[in-house]
Amino acid sequence: MAICLVSAGQLQAQIRFGGKVGVxxxxxxxxxxxxxxxxxxxxxxxxxxxxxxxxxxxSDLVGLRPDLGFSFRKGKSETTQNQTLTxxxxxxxxxxxxxxxxxxxxxxxxxxxxxxxxxxxxLKPTEGLRIMVGPSFNFLVGGKQxxxxxxxxxxxxxxxxxxxQQVTQAVxxxxxxxxxxxxxxxxxDFKKADIMAMAxxxxxxxxxxxxxxxxxxxxxTTYDKSEGSARTRVWTNLVEFAVGWTFGGN
Numbered sequence: 381m382a383i384c385l386v387s388a389g390q391l392q393a394q395i396r397f398g399g400k401v402g403v404x405x406x407x408x409x410x411x412x413x414x415x416x417x418x419x420x421x422x423x424x425x426x427x428x429x430x431x432x433x434x435x436x437x438x439s440d441l442v443g444l445r446p447d448l449g450f451s452f453r454k455g456k457s458e459t460t461q462n463q464t465l466t467x468x469x470x471x472x473x474x475x476x477x478x479x480x481x482x483x484x485x486x487x488x489x490x491x492x493x494x495x496x497x498x499x500x501x502x503l504k505p506t507e508g509l510r511i512m513v514g515p516s517f518n519f520l521v522g523g524k525q526x527x528x529x530x531x532x533x534x535x536x537x538x539x540x541x542x543x544x545q546q547v548t549q550a551v552x553x554x555x556x557x558x559x560x561x562x563x564x565x566x567x568x569d570f571k572k573a574d575i576m577a578m579a580x581x582x583x584x585x586x587x588x589x590x591x592x593x594x595x596x597x598x599x600x601t602t603y604d605k606s607e608g609s610a611r612t613r614v615w616t617n618l619v620e621f622a623v624g625w626t627f628g629g630n
Contacts, residue, residue, distance in 0.1 A: 395628065396435040398590055402622025404429050406453045408602070409615040416610070423455030423490060429620060431496065443502040445512060451494040453618070459486040465535070472537055480535010480551065486527060492570065493522040500578055510582045516596055518574040524562040531555045569605040574598055574616065590624040 408423035431449020438444070461484040465471065471478040500514030532554045541547050580594030596618040603614035 394437050396626050397433070397628055398435075398588075398624050398626035399430070399432050400447075400449075400590060400592060400622040400624025401428075401430040402592070402620055403427065404451060404453060404618050404620040406455050407617040407619070408455055408457075409617060411613045413611050414609070418459060418461045420457045420459040420486075420488070423457040423488075423614065425454030425456045425489075427451070427453040429496070429622065431498075431622075433624070435502065435626070441504055443504065444499065445502040445510070446497075446499045449496050451496045451518065451618075451620075453492045453494065453616075455488075455490045455492070457488050457490075459488075460484070467538075471533065472539070476537045476539025478533070478535060478537050478551065480533060483532040483534075485530045487529075489526040489528075490566075491524045492520060492567065494518040494574070495521050498578060500580070508584050508586070510584070512578070512580045512582065512594070514578055516576040516578040518576060520567060520570055520572050520574070522563070523567040523570070524560070525566040526561075527559045529557045529559075570603050571601060574602050575600055576616065576618070580620075584626050588626045590622075590626050592620075592622045592624065594620045594622075596620065 404427045406423065406425050406427060410420070410422045412419055429449060429451045431447040433445060433447035436444045436446075461482075463482050464480070465482055466479050467477040468479070469477050471482070495518070497517040497519075498514065499516075500512035503511045505511070534552050535550075536548050537551050538546065538548045576596045576598050578594055578596050580592065582590065582592040584590045596616070598616040600615075601613045602616040603612070605612045
């Protein structure tokens with residue numbers, strides 16, 4: 381009994397706590413079926429994260445390093461369509477015909493906020509150095525989306541004037557439209573829970589300064605939208621670097 385109490389006391393003394401703040405870089409793996417001619421680029425972007433963590437040693441070599449925190453992610457993608465129009469009357473609304481180019485660009489800026497729970501196993505081959513691997517559970521709590529659409533026309537409009545004479549006028553114009561969504565409207569096609577596999581490496585200096593680098597890979601789709609015969613799915617890849625401070629322990 382005395383030995384158990386001593387062992388429990390030693391373990392408690394070795395448990396350490398800390399907090400960290402960092403940056404993450406999202407790289408989405410996108411799959412669209414059937415594959416469109418002008419597919420959007422894979423979403424990418426720089427975000428932020430912060431968390432509180434514990435270090436629970438089972439021995440000098442093995443332990444657990446659970447943490448709770450928030451992950452703010454950003455994914456920007458772009459869709460570009462270029463085409464040549466000949467004698468097109470839809471562009472002019474029936475007032476003559478347009479011949480030239482039509483360039484369309486859509487830029488999407490998606491922000492997502494997650495409550496994140498990580499429970500990696502920790503291996504410590506040397507003092508201060510750790511290797512981590514384990515699951516990550518991510519719960520979507522909010523987000524917003526901005527979409528900017530730009531259409532550019534360069535060509536000529538051919539029509540008739542009030543005297544019935546054919547005239548041609550050069551066209552070089554651009555139109556811009558922006559759409560903003562937030563709350564449930566911005567995240568309706570995203571999964572509310574995202575399970576990921578995590579692997580990383582870290583180092584804690586004797587003074588307590590902590591450096592942490594991790595890679596996350598989604599095990600299920602983060603985004604899944606079906607529209608007509610088309611289906612778009614996205615899996616999340618995330619690289620995270622954080623700086624923190626560890627307290628306690630011997």
